[in-house]
Amino acid sequence: MPRQKPVIPVLRHLARSGGTVISRCIGCMKGVTLLSEVHPANLAVTQPIRQAKVWHALVTDAEIARWKRAGPPNMLQFLALCEQRARSKRSRLVIRDWTHLDYIGVPYAKPAMGFALRDALAGAYAVAEAITVRHPLDQYLSLAKLGIMQGRLTDEIYLRGCAAFAEHAAAAQGPGFVRYEDFTNDPEPALRTLCERLTIDYDPTWRDRWWSFTQITGDTPDAGSRGSRAREIKPLPRAAVPDGLRERFLAIDDYRRACEPLGYEP
Secondary structure, three states: OOOOOOOEEEEEEOOOOOOHHHHHHHHHOEEEEEEEEEEOOOOOOOHHHHHHHHHHOOOOOOHHHHHHHHHOOHHHHHHHHHHHHHOOOOOEEEEEOOOOHHHHOOOOOOOOOOOHHHHHHHHOEEEEEEEEEHHHHHHHHOOOOHHOOOOOOEEEEEHHHHHHOOOOOOOHOOOOOOHHHHHOOOHHHHHHHHHHHOOOOOOOOHHHHHOOOOOOOOOOOOOOOOOOOOOOOOOOOOOOOOOOHHHHHHHHHHHHHHHHHHHOOO
């Protein structure tokens, strides 16, 4: 029989869909070592190598120095090292995927509508994928506020990526998904489901620590979401939709493709 590949848990979600708060809840659980927003196409913005060294002591100063001289490791080499070091500390390495680059990309990459991180790991690891989603209109309202999106993010680019990701999330043989709205209404069952899909142990003491967990990328002080400073997880009132935006979206077929597979009303 062929040798069974070790499993790396990967959490996936699009930008501004509530993924940071969900990742904080999982990242603070006992026995979890979380690397945040990792993608083979870009190591500069979210700096996963720095995360591994400074936050988790998974790489050494000598290794950093060697990589500066000889070039950085490829994604498989880097994550294999991190996975082995985390395991030696009796912890599970969990990767928060930078899924934005796979499906929307702006302004960092041209999206390939796939799963680049899984492809990078395929030779040595199986991936336990868990997906979270949010209503595409609410997600867009948050994403469009970011300065880096101004003049770059178009309705068509955004909705094409949302539709492709929704179809992947809802695929009959896929991993399934957890909706952000369901998480904010009742976080415990949503997190239990995600932990099961990630093949990690659920730790109920996350409630005591999630709001103070800082080993995360995403909500920065200058670009934080409405709930980024909250200490309680609860539904927020839906943001006001600018005049004409819903009508613009309804005129694009990808909007319905982005909503309906996930059970959202357009």
